[in-house]
Amino acid sequence: MRGFTYAGPGVPAQLTELPTPEPGPGELRIRVGANTVCGTDLRILRGEKSKGVRLGAVLGHEVAGYVDAVGEGVEGFAEGDLVAMPPSVCCGVCGPCRRGTEHLCEDVHLVGYDIDGGLADYMLIPREARARRQLVKAAPHLEPAQLSLAEPISCCLNGLDNYRVEVGDVVVIVGAGPIGLIHLQLARIAGARQVIVSDPSETRRATAEALGADLTVDPTASDLLGTVRGLTDGEGADVAVLCIGVPALVNDCLNLVRKRGRVSIFAGLAGEGWSNIAANLIHYRELTVVGASNSGRESFVRAVALIESGAIDTKSLITHTFGLSQATEAIEFVASGEGIKVAVIPD
Template identity: 45%
Template sequence: MIRVRVATVCGTDIRIFRGRKTMGVRYPSILGHEFAGDIVDTGGRAEFAVGDRVGLCPAIPCGQCHRCKRGAENLCAEGMNFGYEIDGGFAEYVRVPAKAVDAGNVRKLPATMTFGEAALVEPLSCVLNGQEQVNLGFADVVVIVGAGPIGLLHVLLAKLRGAMRILVSDPNANRREAALKFGADVVIDPTSEDVAHRVRAETDGRGADVVICAIGVPALARQATDLAAHGGRVSLFAGFSKGDMSEMDINAIHYNQITVTGAFGLSRRNFDDAFDMVASGRLNVAQLITDTFPLEETARAFEVAESGSAIKVAIENA
């Protein structure tokens, strides 16, 4: 049993709350899949002690299905996830199934790692999975569409992975400023500039090696192929609402040999890698948290997160 200390609000939490995402969600359910806390009951597990500060990988794959056996446990259809099928972190306490403990989903925090940082390991894990799908690496020119918390995590990680140049498009001036702070080289206001034209101008007419769609707006999926170079890779990273559809330029995909891929969730390997990055100080994720609310003001926290005035909203259980 974990006493939750910090849980952060994800865009998926808002979509579930608003009824725009229903697949895989048990109703009624306590939301929250990004959280950390301390152990109040070990359940007899000798490897843990009451008071241990821990982070938690929220995905519990079955380990037996075809997808799990082929190394795609993030796509497991038989597994469980905190905040979806299992009550999540927007609560005082969370019960952790023995299966999750056995699988190594619970990680002790080093003394230097805060609960807020530990809560942000989950979204960073998803971002890591997304960048692996498009093989983002050294010397790539990267365009990130959307500078919300996920887009900013993409900036941080792309820089760490050796991207040569990072361009970010977002209509929100505060978020464009944050993108520069997080390491973007160029920011673009799509309300006053032609994004494709600006990307071509910044890349000698070539386009981006990697385009990451970090906001769930269907029209932006179509735009992403316009921003990619010949042989470029496009990640439709953000989740879209149920029923959303988008047109794609199939000739551009075919003749320019563009790879388009999705990226869903995280594996335990992603979680462990992201955890170690944060624990070692290689990535400063704490700077994402701009607003904090007590547990009893969770509804207000959701409002602020949905408004776009904050970057990352945290809920504290003191």
């Protein structure tokens, strides 16, 4: 089989010929249906993120596929089932795992980092993941690429659990890439009165409008802060969600919310992630600032249900599809910032 393998920070990944994995006891093999490319994949390839990434690992953690071979002792799955799983395989015994936050596991193994991922013809579902019931069966009517989005959607649900949207809230989403467009849809579902989306790209703003944004703002041409204050009697929004990893925008988000408002630093910043902020905005205005990273089983199952029901529009998010033989081109296309979500499909 072919796999798009990591060759080190800043080194171009390559499609390489690998042995097709054979499922041992407790394992399953899936035939990859689709793997959507994530901003994190780009950061890995650019050398901005190397922690936990194994040399030679097959990249890709947003993967869905069809059960192709079932190992000894695996029950509940049959050949042809459409499945996906949250990519973090946790230890189950560390502090975060014991507290029910397995996605923050101290000894996590991640699909597409050190476990071979979905930019391949086939992928092996590890025994531990299967034993912890991470593999989720989805409705067969879905296209695999739609189901691949369960991963980013579950991460956004985890973020939403932390920043909360209450009925009637005004929410500002900073950045209308795939993640921003998912937060936008979740804010709508959660009962936001008004969702304002800021992004310099005209096409991304148009997509945000099509997906339910009440107002979109080009921050390079108009005053986002003034607009938000104008809509909220000068108070500011209830919630701001940062969905692009630009350090200066952290402080902008602190300014965008009202007193006692909530800010989510959802996007990761490059390197150690330093950003200059006016901490007194948090102090005097009693802000709540939260983060979010990865997702666990619980949010993943919710994400699959939201996709199956159509409550989240996944088809509009997948704007481009590439064959696996063009994985390099697919990654380069994502780097260009064009389109929303790019799916890679074995050809």
